[in-house]
Amino acid sequence: MRIRRLTVPSLAALGWADFFADQLTPEDEGLVPRRVAAVHRARVDVIDADGLKDLVLPHKSSTADFAVGDWVLVDAATDAFVRLLERRTVFQRRTEGRHGQQLAAANVDTLFIVTSCNADFNPARLERYLVMANQSGADPVLVLTKADIADDRETYIAQAESLQRGVPVIIVNARAPDAAAMLAPFCGVGKTVALVGSSGVGKSTLVNTLAGLQPETEQKTGGIREHDAKGRHTTTARSLHAIAGGGWVIDTPGIRTLYVSDVTDGLDTLFSEITDLAPLCRFRDCTHVHEPGCAVQAAISAGTLAPERLERWRILSAESRERTPVATGPRGNKTFRKSKR
Template identity: 65%
Template sequence: MLVGDAEPGGIASLETLGWSGFFADQVVADDPGCVPARIARVHRTRLVALAQAGEIELELPNRTNTADYAVGDWVTVETTSRMLVRRLDRKTLLQRRTEGRSAQQLAAANVDTLFIVTSCNADFNPARLERYLALANQGDIVPVILLTKADTADDAETYRSQAMTLQRGLDVVVLDARSGEVGKTLAPWCGTGATVALVGSSGVGKSTLVNSLAGLERDARQKTGGIRESDAKGRHTTTARSLHAIEGGGWVIDTPGLRTLHVSDSAEGIDALFSEITDLAPQCRFRDCTHDHEPGCAVQAAVRAGTLDADRLARWRKLTQENRTNTPVMVGARGNKSRAR
């Protein structure tokens, strides 16, 4: 079967799969005999994609590194050989740097909304949620915090109020991941052509949410695991990223639970996250003010006046320093820069 041939179970249209003018404008006359496809699963040596004809396993050119591709990427594929030709530019990208590695790890591409999942128990950690928010902001992805296990908490609204203070205009949704109302509750961010992704610690209900959104049959469901009562930590049950169709339209990408989350290359994302500090900084006496000990610091004045939380400033300082430390310095002439040793 050729890639372009229709088959039962194929995709109704490329637009249903998330195709838009942003990607169509990149397809040029140099792509004859090729069709667009979207990466659905990334394995160590294989890439599986969705084309209008349905699911296909791509043939890869020599020396292809699958780590250079993310679930959600759009690529062009030669119709007769199923050979991967090239990747189209991404509209958005979720990535992170892992400890000991110089390259970023790709998590998901062309995502419209990032659902940051936490639960109404000991897993709720403002500092960790701020890291997820910084990554979403840096990737130009709209963040939404989902609070699960609300049925087991007496003060779910308190958790919601705390989460809403983490970023201006942030949507926070309280839900039961096992409820039949999940699709209806999250419908404003889903729908035909929309793509959402889920991140969060293990054991907070990400896989359960994917199963509910995608309406997966029992044999196809993402595995779920329990949590320890002492610290609300869960086992890693999702080990790979994958793209699933949402019952009401759209696509959802699940990601493995992250044991560590190091922030780097995220200066703009941090500025958006801590906008109340970013807005005050120009009023400081010194342009390079660290908001720590300098006279005439507008940020410290806000802390003393009680309009800015001191703990919030401390977390900003820690995250900013971590980002500065972890972000590689680029050296060399313009157009030929490389990472400093």
């Protein structure tokens, strides 16, 4: 058994809350809660007030069933996994060729969507991250990095602020000491933040800055190709790190392709200006394309809604429908296929 001493004064400081405590039953007497700190291909690390330990998994179990940030109940005598507690929030994505969702992080309070002020900045891709963040239940924050090399930073800020109502936009130099101070309001004691975004935008650098990691323990960082701002994958395993202010930060590998699937609520939140107008359309099933009395088309004609927003709403809505599996087949023998709606 590996164990590393960390300063974790209580489960509450790790993010334990009433939501998880309320799930305990009399049958769980004698079990102890621990939080998943890292997920590897063949191993899961968990943490409690005593430090970091290996989770003893059942034979033929898959580490893909666990997300960093999960809470599990463990037999304290053997460190054996007993059961997984329900997640309060979960960031997951559907990948090409997979039937299920790939877990990225769980029980996250705030999701930092990280992009840089260069060729990586892509509003359409940021909208995909926002959809997934909305669907996860975590609060999204757009974090713009490489501000120190951006000549037109105000343009980047304005574009980011236009993507979703009420989402904070913070621009930082990930290597600067004040980056941690700028993100501190989201990183209080017992709070968990996670970082998502493309490779090379500075996620691992931000983790190092927030966690104050020393060279021997810090996340690896990689350079980018200058002509297209594409980065190398330097984070391969998801992991939980303590923040100096008492919170926790989860780094995730860069995502090259982000598909949307089964994210109706996330889309409604992202495109709230369209969601708010839809009930005013003459027809309940209005597609906002050609129907008379369409409030959405009227807003475009009036200049209060950008036509490219409606177009991106159509693209993401269609993709979500097509990639969302639906149950089919006789009762008791259900299989799943992609929707053709």
